[in-house]
Amino acid sequence: MAPHRNLEQMFNPSHIAIIGASATSGKVGHTVLLNLITAGYKGKIYPVNPNVDTILGLPTVRKINDLPQNLDMAVLCIPSEHCLEALEQLAQISVKSVVIISAGFKEVGGLGWKLEEEVIKLAKKHNIAVLGPNCLGYINIDKGINVTFAEGQPKSGTIGFFSQSGALCIGIIDWSKNKNIGFSHFISVGNKAVIDESDILTFLANDPNTKVIVGYLESVENGSRFLRNAEAASAKKPVILLRAGSSNSGAKAASSHTGALAGRDAAYEAAFKQSGILRAREMEELFQLAQAFALQPIPLGPNIAVVTNSGGPGIVAADACEHYGLTMTSLKPETIHTLKEILPSYAAFFNPVDVLGDATPTRIVQTVKTVLADEMVHSLVVLLSPTAQTPMEQIARELVAVFEAIPKDKKKPIFCCFMGGTLVNEAKNILSSAGYPCYDFPEPAMRSAKALFDYKKRKEALPPVEVTYRRDKNKAESVIKKALREGSCELAEFQAQGLLEAYELPTPTTKLCRTSQEAMDIAHKIGFPVVMKIASPHILHKSDVGGVVLNIKNKEEAKEAFLTITSKTQRLRPDAHISGCLVQAMAPSGSREVIVGVKRDPQFGPLVLFGLGGIHVETLKDFSTRLAPLTLSDAHDMIREIKAYPILAGMRGEKPINFNALEDILLIMSQLALDFPLIEEAEFNPVLVNEKGALVADIRIILAHKES
């Protein structure tokens, strides 16, 4: 979806008014103005202050009404209780965008919450783009705009950053300067009353100065809009996000496996995966990856070479390489041949290439050049410890020259790691200012290499194929309506049969029998062995009340099973209305039991879950998730990314299952959940799959309490 139409005016204004500009040093309205002037803004600045004539050398405007019409942008640095009035006055002069730095809104609850709602209403009415409230402001580095109250300005670069936490912004600005990490935009989104992460994603995706989008997120305002915008942004450039708040997902009591397993964070995890977002797991990692993407090209493949002057760290790098699923590549014979000319006989010519502790700058640089030229090498890690023989700054300069000499179409990602403190700090600075990230330790270097390769793999993934299945929506709807009329929010197998038919879901032959005689006859007709299960709209956990008997081999056993099941359940659940028993054909030979579930996430909508039955999903937590609508490749990947996948592929001479049939069932589950927003949770459990096909042997549906 398109972002707010005034976003361009907000981040690229021709003139800026600072409402609440102050002459008193230390006040927010002073710091913001000072930052804006210091950043070198070329546009017109209007400090608005009713009491003084000039602030920081600029003539003030006494009141908002005196500002020119169609003002591009205003910053509010006034107490929250005056914001609404100011916003109304700004609307009168047709302001395009407003940054509300003031706190005291939704985050304080009560009246603040109400105030924010008024701001939203007003902004919508007048089409004003509002950033914040309760934010730090933003910085557009190349345009010389800094309307934040943070101390200091980050370096210029190609990372477009946004954050839901203002405090984090302040820390990061300060931290990033030491690390030579540079930004194009630095945006604090605050309470996201109007402008949210989805707008920012689209804005930064379209921004030519931004090479990589990086964000800190606690929540998403609009799940489906976020998915669309994130997917579009990812298609243009790498998007790396840290999502905090996974521990708040809570353990809401849920009535299905899917419900219990798919916490709130599972929806974020799926949303990120499906929209191509790379998820950072730690704060430092977020910026390490950001820098790697900002500075380095995407590799052609997974092959890594390590050049080092120290054996130990070389081994650590090789361990990390394996850990991250990259390949310590073999070098070409020509490369090894050349290395033998450059290096002493007791050096290590294989990867990691150890040039030894006594290596001179020439030996190091020649080796790096040689290894870098090897086509087998997709990414290079240069790992140096300072020794008496290594004037680190000279080496850094010579390495930069080697890296820069590579023709543009032959560039490879290069990650340096200089281990040490004062002996290497300046050398690291030389490398990172020239555009080559330099780490303290081997592991983060390898982690960055892995992230770049992951991005490459995602870019190459097949385009999504959307599928629609034939189904009888009216029939399905009548099943659901009937259940609701009967006051039931959970549909057991017995009631959900109609849904299975409406969606043409393959099921094992299943018939309802009301007497033991019927049970014998129907079982005989279906053909032994059969399964018998209690049929009651009030009993969802059939096994718990002894409501299932497997492997019934003859009429006698069928009679026995019917009587046992019905009497046992009636005793244990005297409240339940029992319609009889369902008789079902046994699982076809070679069947494996899987679970296909769905749970509606309040933000992202239906989250589909897949896993092997038995203990795999519940106990081993071996399952995969995606948000609906699933594409063909989503269904394909979900089945293959569980650990127990080899069981489906066939072990010990077993035949592989019919994957297409199982993919269909996943896709139909996705469609069912999209067709009926009333469905809160649904589960096909078990689904029986063998080499021939897949059968949904049982189904449970949980409906929302009210029509949506």
Added chain:
Amino acid sequence: MAPHRNLEQMFNPSHIAIIGASATSGKVGHTVLLNLITAGYKGKIYPVNPNVDTILGLPTVRKINDLPQNLDMAVLCIPSEHCLEALEQLAQISVKSVVIISAGFKEVGGLGWKLEEEVIKLAKKHNIAVLGPNCLGYINIDKGINVTFAEGQPKSGTIGFFSQSGALCIGIIDWSKNKNIGFSHFISVGNKAVIDESDILTFLANDPNTKVIVGYLESVENGSRFLRNAEAASAKKPVILLRAGSSNSGAKAASSHTGALAGRDAAYEAAFKQSGILRAREMEELFQLAQAFALQPIPLGPNIAVVTNSGGPGIVAADACEHYGLTMTSLKPETIHTLKEILPSYAAFFNPVDVLGDATPTRIVQTVKTVLADEMVHSLVVLLSPTAQTPMEQIARELVAVFEAIPKDKKKPIFCCFMGGTLVNEAKNILSSAGYPCYDFPEPAMRSAKALFDYKKRKEALPPVEVTYRRDKNKAESVIKKALREGSCELAEFQAQGLLEAYELPTPTTKLCRTSQEAMDIAHKIGFPVVMKIASPHILHKSDVGGVVLNIKNKEEAKEAFLTITSKTQRLRPDAHISGCLVQAMAPSGSREVIVGVKRDPQFGPLVLFGLGGIHVETLKDFSTRLAPLTLSDAHDMIREIKAYPILAGMRGEKPINFNALEDILLIMSQLALDFPLIEEAEFNPVLVNEKGALVADIRIILAHKES
């Protein structure tokens, strides 16, 4: 085992000779002498140089023979080809210990390897403690000894560090200075010709200046000695190691699950676990944990409180807390009551406690004091971002005063995290110099809190109980000898029966039948249903040749099975001698199949493996390992630490297995492997366990090719 008897003289010498001391700046023999003088060594220094009279103001000794008798320590800074001669001369004057810095030994292979062997021989003959060769030397900070050629000296502290990589030492010395990380000892062990990690562990464990032992290790010289010394050291103080080289473990073709799964690193993993060593996973983590242990007390429990002035990072900390299995504790009502007096109404009074971005030093410090006093809180994380209201250095100083005021018996671990660069650097310095680690980001702070709590849990673990089982070693030996006489290195079930009996291992009733008639009779006697398996010393993978039939229900089926199995196997393996079939009782009801295996690690000896049968071990890699001899608690823990443990504990109304019976089988496997060093690999697969007991249903033994 006791360390080398001259270790004390090596690390605490009254006089030191520098063989190869040089007047030429930049030469190793010059740097070592300079470092020693600069470090402030109080003992006597003898620079040995045949050509000059004084070096760096010290009078030289012209040749080794002129040195005093019973010299405590000499450092060799001469080319490797002269080392042997020098060592011989040093032996003449009864030197106690020698540090060989010179490279050109085992690490260059060939002649170097031979040279190192000569060094070892000579050192053993004269009882000389030798550190190195090919090492950086060592630093004993409090004694003012620095016999390394590294630039600079680390700060004084309580971390005893050793490293198998010299290059890493140089990097770490330099890196640690900026981070206020201080050391008691800094030891580069080099090639470990004589003194190895086991000696160093014991030395540092006994050293009163060392509070925590930290090491970088690639390999262990003597597995069982390492285990003993590490266990003794861990009992005295925390030992944290980084083991590099896991990616070299290689995939040696192996003939059992155990063999295939238990790579070399699995033995290290088990060795570390059993000896109480904490394993760091990354280089930076090694030193972050080291600093935490060096500076902070051990917590009473898992409860964490976070005090922050920034919501976002507070959430990140809470996520990390959950991720690491720690508890974000509730605060006591009294604490919350006090907080409500200190903090504005819209602050967060619950954990994480958010004092808000406008918090003054007083508000921050009072909150920290209040939360720290709460008995529910076992460890505290203080998480600050710099704002206009936060003079970070003042806050740091006031926090230190609060921390220091806590009585000694009420100290709790405190981890600070000040996010930023230049705005917080000095504040961080104030904290870390006062003994309070301060991190850049929340996650490493929480990782450190977790490591301290892990250590507490380990210290509280029950003391190991050793167990011995009754067994008939002679009988077992005769089984193995017979197999070897027959030229067979693999004992199949059929041949290994005697071993099972010798160790009184419970087995399902199993009989050999040679004809189909016998098969029918024996099966009838055992009682249907039965299992039938091929009996051949040449067939180990019975299923692969159709050599197993399960669930034989009557005599007719028994006959059929016998004929099918024998004819099929004979056709597929015409080379195999077939003795007939084994008839075995079926698995008792409620049985779960588990695997108990053992594989001999060249360094650490028998490594016992446990896991659930089926796909769990092979595909899901869900297994646990320990080195023999297992203690009772090892066996107990191995069974409980696999993910599939709930299956054994009983799911969905199933009864829990007889854990004692299964533990017995693990302990017997450990004993079997210790009793017979000839056994390379052994596997009980499956072991059938139910609520009553455990039965070893099949066994395979792989013997070493030569008697050891």
